[in-house]
Amino acid sequence: MQYNKVNDGIIEELKTIVGAANVLTEHEKMEMYARDEVSDQLWEKMPEVVVKPENALQISEIVKLANRELVPITPRGGGTGLAAGAVPMIGGIVLSLEKMNRILEVDTENLFMVVEPGVTTGEVQKTAREHGLLYAGDPCSADSSFIGGNVATNAGGNKAVKYGVTTRHIYGLEIVMPNGDIVTFGGKNVKDVTGYDIVHLIVGSEGTLGIVTKIWLKLMPLPKYVADLLIPFADMQTAIKVVPKIMTAGIIPTCLEFMDSLSIKAAEMYLNKKLPYSDAGAYIICEVDGTSETQVQDDYETIGKLCQENGALEVFVADNKSTQERIWKARKSYAEAIRMLSPVYCMEDIVVPVSEIPKCLEAIERISKKYDCKIPSCGHAGDGNIHATILREGRDDHAWHELKDNVLRELYEVVYQLGGNLSGEHGIGAKRAEAMHKHMTEAQLNVLRSIKKALDPNNIMNPGKVLVLQ
Template structure:
């Protein structure tokens, strides 16, 4: 597909839509929009212009203009992605949603929050909590990621074990389609089978099928009692094997069930500049329990703690107040930042397998790391089978790094698919995993994705060069 450049005349039209102050052309100001949290230079590319609309109408006009002129448009939230999904790989217009940052409504009667896409996930959580509700979406990047980006990638996060990923909490969307039409899909009805499920076609589509401008989020009653457990283990095998044991024992559903290996623990300790308990352990398992009564929560964490100790846990640390809980979670949530201190360039993967296959998946990853003499620290949303395995470049030269990385990733992906898994649990495909998806997904599925893309976006202007090559 051949796209046209952004000319001075196009810039003038963009300024007439959003105002001169909301069009960015200076290279030094655009630089931040040419990358996300993916550390490799190959996944960085500058836009030709950055535009900051404030409503759906302005986005509609921008999309219509881009369609007429055949110019690529890349929607972008906070830029916290890890798959180059919001990087303008083909240049063109970068559509930043940062000004659309309002919470529009908290509907206490129907338990819904309506928000624009540029609100941080953390603000959504705090607003819900202040009203006595829970918004259960909880990616580790909650304080920086936008809710629109969570929708685009169907983000998972820590609480997905019990409450599900982002899409489970989305009942309606306002979307600007690739032809510029503004449409509302779904809304506040909790049941709706009127036609295809178009809401969840958009959720997880990574900005390739429409630009989300309004989100209807389902809220839940806030359970009053929460406790967190930190359990160190002297071997990775013991730590990861406890996961299916916990998940299948006695009907207890943890809110969170996380895993960290030794390299990740050490990196967090270095980053936080503080001593962690049992920091010489081979692995941590972190478990969160919530409930309606203090007694129920105590019984549940005592049961899980006993299971852990019976299966090789060295000790069980219990945190039942916000300060202690925050100390437990800091180490897990700083994972990406901590690894940068060890290796500024790395490749974070987002593989997912059935929960019962997590022990075999981690065993395979460790074997591949030893075979190729690379370091691959791992953390996992273990309760839902989502493993973040991160290849560290360390002191390898560029050529050697890419050779080793390509071999290692191919072997990891093959093992994952042999275990019934998939490439991505929550970070998305973006530009980074597009080639791998073409290799590992069934051709019929690829054709379905291409057909949907071409039907909704015949000029292929919206976030092109992501997910699949349509032409």
Template sequence: MRYNRITTGIIDELKSIVGEANVIVDREKMEVYGRDEVSEAMWQHMPEVVVKPENARQISEIMKLANRELVPVTPRGAGTGLAAGAVPVLGGIVLSLERMNRILEVDKENLFMVTEPGVTTGEVQRTARAEGYLYAGDPCSADSSFIGGNVATNAGGNKAVKYGTTSRHIFGVEVVLPNGDIVTLGGKCVKNVTGYDLVHLMVGSEGTLGIVTKIYLKLMPLPKYVADLLVPFDDVEKAINIVPVIMTHGGIIPTCLEFMDNLSIKAAELYLNQQLPYGDAAAYVIVEVDGNSERQVQEDYETIGKLCLENGGLEVFVADNKSTQERIWKARRCYAEALRMISPVYCMEDIVVPVSQIPRALEAINRIAEKYQIKIPCCGHAGDGNIHATLLRENRGEHSWHEVKEKVLEEMYRVVYDLGGNLSGEHGIGAKRKDAMARFMDPVQLNMIRSIKKALDPNLILNPGKVVDVF
């Protein structure tokens, strides 16, 4: 597909739509919009212009203009993505949703919150909590990521084990389609089989099928009691083997079940500038349980603690108040920032396998790391099979780094698919994994995705170069 360049005439029309102050053409000011949290320079691309609309009507006019002029449009939230999904790889317009940052409604009768896409996930959580409710979406980037970005990637996070990924909490969206049409899909009904499930077609579509401008989030009562456990292990295999043991033990569903290997623990200590308990442990397992019965929560964490000790845990640290809980979670939440201190350039992967296959996946990753003499710290949401395996460049030259990285990723992805897994559990495909998805995905499934993209975006102007190529 050949796109046209942005002209002064197009810029003037954009200014008439959103106001001159909300159109950026200064290169220095646009630089931040040319990248996300992917650290490699190869995934950074400058936009030709950045626009900041404040409502769906303005976005509709921008999309109609883009279709007429055949210029690409890249929707963007907070820029915290890890797959180059909001990077304008083909130039054109970056459409930033940062001004659409209002919580529109907290509906206590129906237990819904209605928000615009530019509200941070942390603000959604805090607003719900202040009203006595829980919004269970909980990515590690909650304080910086936008709820719209969570919807775009179907973000998972720490609580996905019990409460599911973002899609479970989305019952409706207002969307501007690539041709500029505005449509509301779903809403506050908790059941709806009237036609295809178009709401969840949009969730996880990474801004390639439409631009979400309003989101209907389901709330639930806030659990009264929460407890967290930190369990160090002297052996990685013992630590990861405890995951399926906990997940299959009679009736306990942890809220969170996280894993950190020693490289991740040491990176966290360096970043936080503090010594963590059992900092020399081979691995940590972090577990959270919640509920409305203090007795039940206590029984659950005592059972889990006992299982850990019986299966090689060195000690069980229990936190049942805010202060100690925050200390436990600090190390896990700073994972990406901590690794950046060790290796400013790295490649964070987001593989997912069936829970029972986690031990085999980690064993294979360790073998691959040894084979290519590269460090691959592993950390992640072990309770739902989602592992963040991060390749560190450290002191490698650029050519050597890219050569080794591609070999490692090819072997890692092959293992993941052999184990019944997939490339991404929550970060998305974006531009970074597009070619790998084309190699590993069932061709029939890939053609279904291409057909949907072509049907909704025949001019291929919305977030092109992401998820799938349409020929």
């Protein structure tokens, strides 16, 4: 596809639409929009212009202008993505949703919150709690990620085992389509099968099919009782093999996470605090919640006993807020902590069936030894989502890219052999687009291409992400 450059005339039209203060053209002001949280410079690209609309009508006009002039648009939330999904790899307009940051409604009767995409996930959670309610979407980046970005990648997170990933909590969307039309699908109806399920087509589409401008989030009553378990094991394999036993014990944990020894040490360095049992080979971190204190206690005692019978070194129960925060801070700091080991790294987001996690981790260890590199791993054990991170350490550019290519080729092959897939929650973006094409059948890709072509015939919406179009 041949795109046009953003010229002075287009910039003046953008200023007319959103106001001159909301149009950035200076290099130093646009620089932060040239990357997300991917640490490799390979996935950085300067925008030609950054615009900050304040409502759906302005976005509609921007999209119409981009379509007319054949200029690509890259929608952007908080920039916390890990797949270069919000990076303008083909240049053009970065459309930042940072100014659309209002909570429009909290409906305590129907248990809904209506928000704009620029609200942080943490603010959504906090507002729900203030009303005695729970928004169960809980990515580790909640304090900085935008809810719109969660929708774009169908973010998972810690509570996905019990409450599901983002799509389960989305009941309605207002969308600016690639032709500039503003449409709304869904809303506060709990049941709705009127026409195609456009809401859940858009969730996870990474800004390639439209720009979300309003979101209807489902809330639920806040659990009265919560307990967390920190369970150290001597080695990773012993730890991870207990996960299927927990998942089939008649209990649905709210969270079921794991950290390997490298991840534990990195968290200690980053937090500059001694963690409990930090000499362990692995952690399992488990949370249970409920409306009855007795039920929660029974659940964590059952899980604790199971773990002790299967090699746990100890079962540490945290049933007060400060201790719980201490445990979760170690897990949630994973991405930041990894930078303490290596400022440049490649964080993967592979997912396999829960029963196949032990084999996948064995393969990661084997690949790590084969290529003499460190690959710390942690993730969401309860749903098979593994964050395996290749560290660059002291390698030069050539050695680093060669290492990445070799490790990822073998890692992805293992994942697909185990019935898994490339991404559980971070998305495909630009970073994994070629790998997705390699591992999908032509028939599968044709379905995706047909949808993209029907909705975005000029391919202006986040081109180069998810699908590589000719």
